[in-house]
Amino acid sequence: MTNSAQYDIQSIRDDFPILERKIFDKPLVYLDNGASTQHPTAVINAVKNLYEHSYANVHRGVHTLSQEASNLYDDARVKVRGFIHASCVHEVVFTSGATESINLVAQCYARPRLKKGDEILITHMEHHSNIVPWQMVCEQTGAELKVVPISDKGELEMDQFHALLSEKTKMVSVVHVSNALGTVNPITSIINAAHELGVPVLVDGAQAIPHLPVNVKNLDADFYVFSGHKIYGPTGIGVLYGKEKLLNEMPPYKGGGDMILSVTFEETIYNQLPYKFEAGTPNIAGAVGLGAAIDYVNKIGIGTIAAHEHGLLMYATSKLEQIDGLRIIGEADQKAGLISFVLDGVHPHDIGTILDGEGVAIRAGHHCAQPIMERYNVPATARASFAMYNTFQEIDVLAEAIKKTINMFN
Amino acid sequence: MDNLRDLYQEVILDHNKNPRNFRKMEEPDGFAHGKNPLCGDQIDVYLKITDGVVEDVSFDGNGCAICTSSASMMTTALKGKTEAEAEALFNSFHHALTDEGTFPDDVPLGKLEVLTGVKDYPVRVKCATLAWHTFDAALKKMQGNVSTE
Incomplete structure (x- = not known):
């Protein structure tokens, strides 16, 4: 709470129109940010302005609107580059989201290189989107998937990581912040160890990007992926950051327009980065919205947001720990943005429905991370995940609603 | 909270806390495993049928209050019913939960009526129908998985 003096939470909340909503006549307490964040007026207006004033297809027309739309689209890429500190703009590829970004790397980087006997190393705390694309590559190439186990606290077993990393390993893909546990993984150590063996590393930053400052150059990440809608931007837009050298070595993902320099029926010359990976008319409004979201986050400051959310996390953890029969799943020393929990005798879906009746939106389920649920022997968890606009008072509402739920079932 | 009381009525909370016929059955005539892939609810339904009559039905597994209480109430409702009566129920x-309207062959739901409040919570309807779909699969002697998807 130390930041509340500098942190003007009310003016931030005023920027998010949906926070005015009442749910069952109660103020909305939106704690499902891990699934998707809400949008500030600046993002909504950026998309609106594009459609009202500057919309046309990009990179094609010589007319004014096409030029304006192209400029806005290209500006968004510049903003992403700055936000993640990539070396150059063409290392930023727009995709439909983190899922497509991972699939792109799996199919265009890993698949052509891997063969029987090779290994791909992931962790037990991956989202399905960082498991299934690699399983597909394993099926296609005969490579084998290896999984770094996690401890009871929800931290990677780093000695096991080092033991599993070998000259057979051809790709490491690891989540930066776990969507189901909140764990912040020691990405730098992982990348350094992998690089010593010449193994490239993909970092799934979907849950990290809204909560932590990310510098892909300092991390020395080979690939870094995230989705726009988890950082206050629109759905359907995401980012693949890749080192220029690696992206250049990769074949295109999809064939079509905008990804070519010239086409004849005999031969097609692919366009340069990043367009090589952006076949077809892109999600122009999505990119423009993401650019506006990044501007908005920069205005508040990602470090400032991180500090506020850390305060919320500490406060919520201490509040929830005091509730009898509540068990927090994921107690890593380094956590960001969320708390997963279960209640004795109350299934997470019932928690979710009853909390909704109190205006509190949380996620209940397996969070697309079924291996984690199995690891902790729970069918599902309830998850409260935080964003820049959440308040300490909302945590109090959450805690009271949880107590009400417990009383109802006992 | 008033709305929620319609969903989580005392009888539902009671069946959740003390589910009836919550046990694995040795050598059942019919068995099926049902799961809702979206939320992870899993249920096993066991059947003993004698001369076309449901002599015994039990379940075990892991589900939310709606899923568990619906399964529990289902077992009490089905015992002694003929296969045809069970299918009709x-x-x-x-029909009642999916709000498809009433049909000429519909039979009174009796105590199961308390579960019809679920239809106001569309995402929870599958929780309430999982046990029934699993029962249906067991009855048809379909070994293996039944999904509510």
């Missing part, structure tokens, strides 16, 4: 229950 399944169909009627399904």
